[in-house]
Amino acid sequence: xxxxxxxxxxxxxxxxxxxxxxxxxxxxxxxxxxxxxxxxxxxxxxxxxxxxxxxxxxxxxxxxxxxxxxxxxxxxxxxxxxxxxxxxxxxxxxxxxxxxxxxxxxxxxxxxxxxxxxxxxxxxxxxxxxxxxxxxxxxxxxxxxxxxxxxxxxxxxxxxxxxxxxxxxxxxxxxxxxxxxxxxxxxxxxxxxxxxxxxxxxxxxxxxxxxxxxxxxxxxxxxxxxxxxxxxxxxxxxxxxxxxxxxxxxxxxxxxxxxxxxxxxxxxx
Numbered sequence: 001x002x003x004x005x006x007x008x009x010x011x012x013x014x015x016x017x018x019x020x021x022x023x024x025x026x027x028x029x030x031x032x033x034x035x036x037x038x039x040x041x042x043x044x045x046x047x048x049x050x051x052x053x054x055x056x057x058x059x060x061x062x063x064x065x066x067x068x069x070x071x072x073x074x075x076x077x078x079x080x081x082x083x084x085x086x087x088x089x090x091x092x093x094x095x096x097x098x099x100x101x102x103x104x105x106x107x108x109x110x111x112x113x114x115x116x117x118x119x120x121x122x123x124x125x126x127x128x129x130x131x132x133x134x135x136x137x138x139x140x141x142x143x144x145x146x147x148x149x150x151x152x153x154x155x156x157x158x159x160x161x162x163x164x165x166x167x168x169x170x171x172x173x174x175x176x177x178x179x180x181x182x183x184x185x186x187x188x189x190x191x192x193x194x195x196x197x198x199x200x201x202x203x204x205x206x207x208x209x210x211x212x213x214x215x216x217x218x219x220x221x222x223x224x225x226x227x228x229x230x231x232x233x234x235x236x237x238x239x240x241x242x243x244x245x246x247x248x249x250x251x252x253x254x255x256x257x258x259x260x261x262x263x264x265x266x267x268x269x
Contacts, residue, residue: 024102039096045064047071100129136154167214175206178194
């Protein structure tokens with residue numbers, strides 16, 4: 001079940017949500033250190049993470065699914081949000097360089113169609129980042145956070161899905177190792193949780209950040225050379241051997257030409 005827009009907003013206003021946003025944003029930024037003169041499109045609820053690209057990218061926009069609801073972003077200036085169908089993006093083919101999907105894929109039923117739409121709008125060698133809950137991590141088991149809703153994924157499942165939609169995986173960043181609780185004593189040690197978790201139990205991260213590149217395979221033109229056959233005059237001394245089970249030949253009384261038995265001869269009047 002997709003999370004409501006109000007619940008998403010409340011989570012990211014909470015201290016735990018702000019801590020999670022800083023950790024995830026740091027990992028995303030490490031993968032996209034420079035997006036100058038590029039378009040960055042956010043899917044799902046990516047607006048908390050789009051702000052770091054707002055003054056650098058050429059265009060930033062947040063496209064939110066109609067089942068979730070929409071909220072204005074950014075708060076100041078021209079609105080750059082739109083309410084869209086789940087697996088239909090109002091963008092031209094090969095029109096954007098970067099797509100950031102947060103709280104998106106785990107709520108989609110038609111996963112193949114969703115990823116094919118991302119592939120369609122990406123330019124050749126364009127990049128997509130998927131931020132999804134890790135099915136092995138504790139965050140996917142607690143519904144008190146948005147990462148406890150929808151379908152969680154393993155790294156292998158994500159890579160298989162990406163390859164099946166002609167997106168080449170470029171790396172995975174596990175993060176969010178702190179427990180998903182609102183305890184104040186946990187948050188100051190968030191960076192220590194990240195360092196220890198990444199070293200000791202990387203498979204138990206709360207979130208997987210997977211990056212992929214659009215692959216475009218050029219068609220190869222194949223020219224088939226047809227063999228040239230030179231007609232060979234028949235030798236009068238050779239008669240075609242009748243094969244067993246072959247259709248018997250009968251002589252046409254009007255033309256004197258043999259033809260298969262049962263075949264109607266069409267003659268001009």
